[in-house]
Structures are given as C-alpha cells and as structure tokens.
Amino acid sequence: MQLAQQHPQVWGTQGIHPHDADNYDDAVEAHIRANAPHEKIVAIGEIGLDYHYDFSDRAKQRAAFERQLQIAADLNLPIVVHTRDADADTQAILRDFVAHLPKRGVIHSFTSGQALAEYCLSEGFSLGFNGISTFKQAENVRDIIALTPVDKILFETDSPYLTPMPYRGRKNEPKYLPFVVEQVASTKNIDLDTLLPQVWQNSMELFFAA
Ligand SMILES: [Zn+2]
Secondary structure (H helix, E strand, C coil): CHHHHHCCCCCEEECCCHHHHHHCCHHHHHHHHHHCCCCCEEEEEEEEEECCCCCCCHHHHHHHHHHHHHHHHHHCCCEEEEEECCHHHHHHHHHHHHHHCCCCEEECCCCCCHHHHHHHHHCCCEEEECHHHHCCCCHHHHHHHHHCCHHHEEECCCCCCCCCCCCECECCCHHHHHHHHHHHHHHHCCCHHHHHHHHHHHHHHHHHCC
C-alpha cells in the first residue's frame, strides 16, 4: 500500500497468501475490507491454496480462500489466485463463488493441470505466465500456454523469484520479462506485434475496467 501510494506506476492488491492462512482471523479480514477499497488497490490477492509447501493447515487455507473470495465479491474486485498442487479443491471453491465475481481474475504463475486451466478459461479467468515458461522441464506449462486464448494471457515477473532462462538463478527483475514474452510468442507461434498490445489490453481490462 505504501509503495503504491508513493509511486504513480505501482498498484497493489490486498489479501492473505495461502502460506499465511494460519494467521487469518477476523482482525485481518477487517483490515483487508478497510484497505481494499482504494484507488491504488486493484484486486484481492494473492489468495488460494498451496498444498505443495503446506506452510498453513489445509482446512485453514480453504477457509481463508473462501472468506477472501467473499470480500472480492462484496467489493466487486478481481482476484489474483495462487494455487499449487491443489487443482481439485481450487476448482471446487471457485465454482462456489464464480457467479458472484463478475470481474473474475487471474490464476497467477499457472503450473496446474489442463483440467483446471480449461475450467478457469471457460469461466472467463485469465492465466498468468512467468519465467517458468522458459524452463527446460516445463513442457506442461508450455502445453497450457498453447491452449490458452491470447485474450486470456497475462505476463508476470513473480520477481524476485522465477527468473527466466538464460538468467535462471539470479534475482528476478522486470527487465527480464522480454524472455517470458518471447517464449509465449514462440509457443503460440504468434508475432510480438500482435501479442504485446493484446496482453497489455488484457491487463488493463482486468485491473482497470470500471
Ligand atoms: Zn504466488
């Protein structure tokens, strides 16, 4: 919030990451509800489920996800979803709320399976791709990129993590984003002059549409 208020080119989200779901309580929820209605806050997120690391209890992760989906519904904000190794529960919970989320949102750093991808796309969500798309072993992610319509693709850094090839291992920065863009263009066999303005428009419509 502080960075967003200080810098005109920075916007933020409000939410509790699944890693921290054990700490979600009424006071935290009140804080999010009080701070999210702000001109520099464009979404509720990252919210979701992470059964890969299991840093928080899974039942608490599900409860925090559901309660924050209700916040997004009440405030009419899009969502930024973090989901890892939790495809079935993510889909089941989204299914309960999707009718109340007219602005939908993005499944960020998408590494889930094809079934969840197809469900989210069918409901109008976007999928976010980052440096993982350039990793040699990430054929599964490139398969998802191939099936994602270009008007549902978003680019992200996940900085400081997930630096794309050939700089994997260094601290990530936005300056490395072109490697992600080039990978997606090549995977989809689409030229940059088509891809770049479309993805720009996708992000503007998701986060800045009235
Ligand atoms: Zn995440």
